[in-house]
Amino acid sequence: MLSRRAFSLLIVDDEEGMRLGLEKALSLEGYRVTSAATGAEARRKSRGEKFDCAFVDLRLPDLIGTDLLSDLREAGTAVVIITAFATVDTAVRAMKLGAADYLQKPFDNQDIVALADRLCFGRSGARPSGALPGEGLVAASASMQNIVGTLRKVMDSEIPLLLQGESGTGKEMLARFVHSQSARAARPFVAINCAAIPPDLLESELFGHEKGSFTGAHATVTGRFEAAGAGTIFLDEIGDMGASLQTKLLRALEERAFEPVGSTRTIPLSARIIASTNSDLAALIREKKFRLDLYYRLKGVAVTIPPLRERREDIEPLLSFFLDTYRQRYNKPGVEITREAVRFLGSYQWPGNVREMKNAVESAVLLSEQSHPLLPRDFLLEGPGDASLPELWQLEREAIVEVLKKTGYNRSVASRELGMSRKTLYNKMKRYSIK
Ligand SMILES: Nc1ncnc2c1ncn2[C@@H]1O[C@H](COP(=O)(O)OP(=O)(O)OP(=O)(O)O)[C@@H](O)[C@H]1O
Ligand SMILES: [Mg+2]
Known part of the structure; x- marks a missing residue:
């Protein structure tokens, strides 16, 4: 320490x-x-x-x-x-x-x-839970500020939270934020991805089981609900939970208690439940794949995180946050970004939301050369970009290079020919890394 x-x-x-x-x-x-x-x-x-x-x-x-x-x-x-x-x-x-x-x-x-x-x-990383309270959550847009405001009001209560939103919008991030800012912060935060655990194992994973309660149950195992104590249980991808487990979860929420598989022992449920999903729960309910009563139980307070393209005020703050993060992490404090890149990313659709930006910035910083400020093409994106923007700067760069070559790299003559001041030309050369 x-x-x-x-x-x-x-x-x-x-x-x-x-x-x-x-x-x-x-x-x-x-x-x-x-x-x-x-x-x-x-x-x-x-x-x-x-x-x-x-x-x-x-x-x-x-x-x-x-x-x-x-x-x-x-x-x-x-x-x-x-x-x-x-x-x-x-x-x-x-x-x-x-x-x-x-x-x-x-x-x-x-x-x-x-x-x-x-x-x-x-x-310093000395605390095992890692994430700093409040640190690292970017919420500049009005919609994100509303969400944070709502969550703060219910932070310390027991009321279950339901976080909905497209993949990569920050559902887990908000769940961890609520936990780390609440009175439960010193208790465990237990995240369970309901889609990643085979359905027949999920029940015992959540509630635990008694030795011999099913084939392969060689020892008594403590479930995640018990391990969470008075902390927070994050049920990720709740839409993928099977029907019989939905019933058992509903009962646990109603009785604030549960029994491990094959056991008569009753364990009180004292953790706060935060559920999240990127599937359309309303549609699942209509198709009878998700219980309506469980839905009502889980949505003590429901929050829908808008996709990044619908809260564009968050794009630039997130961009500078991730740039800083990866400049530090990869020890590249000098990495700069061109205005073209900022404009390009600002108009991009972000189908993969914040996660896509985080990954794109990480690889851009990691692969960058110190002498070369980041250009739109340095960001590897999942979806189609607004092609007109990178094309514009590319055309401009090509035009400048051509005129410079023609004038034997005489900046005064070249700037006159290009119809821009020498200072503008100089800045553009720097931005486009034209030597
Ligand atoms: N507002 C934000 N500020 C800073 N980082 C964010 C924000 N939102 C998301 N992130 C980061 O983006 C990544 C994706 O977020 P997260 O895992 O919370 O998304 P998710 O909604 O749970 O996605 P999925 O549905 O795919 O699981 C994470 O690394 C997270 O740290
Ligand atoms: Mg998630």
């Missing part, structure tokens, strides 16, 4: 008492702490040092726009917003600003130390 000395924190608050208090509380616990009274000072200091975590007062006098927050986030700092009024709106706003979490005034020093621990040690 790393010691707290390994992490450096930044406190940004204009109130001196608050600033000194926080500084003292955190440094007494072993953290390295720097503080700043203004957004400008914070930005200056964050250029000189990389902070693991920053606590920023939402009401800083010079915190105009979101610059400081996005700068910090880009530097890999987890940002905690401090606010006097924590409401769902504040939470959503903080999320929108890219905050990892928020803290409401007044708070105990213990709270802030616990939060710093969670963010720092979660980040």
Whole structure:
């Protein structure tokens, strides 16, 4: 386990008492702490040092726009917003600003130390559950913000959640988000893909079984429901669950208890259930392949995540998030992206949704050469793109190369011939990697 000395924190608050208090509380616990009274000072200091975590007062006098927050986030700092009024709106706003979490005034020093621990040690990978609360969930569009707002309201209740949406829209991501932000965060998150487990094994996988209860049951086995304890059970691809198991699941949900296969032992069900599906449950119900009563049980709160093409405001934030992630992961901090590529990806249909983007960005960064900013063609996509866009830049690139060759690489003459300023030509040459 790393010691707290390994992490450096930044406190940004204009109130001196608050600033000194926080500084003292955190440094007494072993953290390295720097503080700043203004957004400008914070930005200056964050250029000189990389902070693991920053606590920023939402009401800083010079915190105009979101610059400081996005700068910090880009530097890999987890940002905690401090606010006097924590409401769902504040939470959503903080999320929108890219905050990892928020803290409401007044708070105990213990709270802030616990939060710093969670963010720092979660980040170093020392915590087994991995994902940082709030970290890594991009939700810039109005529809995603609504979803996050709804989920926050029911976060700590027992009410079952049903997440629907096309493949790759982020159903599992949201399920993990709800778990990690809820009071159950320290308990297990147990994910079961109902489509990946053979139907005749799924029941014992979920509920466990007694030794000798069926051929091959050589020992008593604890089921996933029992293993989840008071954590979260994520039932992925619920539409693929067979009829008899649907009945048993319904009973378990109604009685908040279940019995392992071949056992008379009754085990209480204390976990929160989150089910997800990318199949059309309404159609399955009509075809009598899915029980209507189970559907009603599961959809305590139902959320439908729109496909990425219907929330285009998320495309650019997701793009920069994944670029940052893979620049860091593959140690290629210098990878740049052309405006053409951004425009191209912004107009693409994304049939594979966020997962498709994540994979496309990962391979583009991995295969990129440092000297060459990413072009539309560097992104390997599943579906047909809007062909006019890459063609346009390709034509432009070809035209520039041709004129440059013709003029013996004389930029002044070439720019006149191309009808653009020298500066524009220079920029385009850089963007298209024309040497
Ligand atoms: N809003 C988001 N912000 C950041 N990453 C996201 C977001 N949504 C999805 N992702 C990432 O995209 C990938 C696909 O998401 P996820 O596995 O949650 O999709 P899914 O809806 O469960 O898909 P499927 O139905 O195919 O299982 C994951 O790697 C996830 O981390
Ligand atoms: Mg999934």
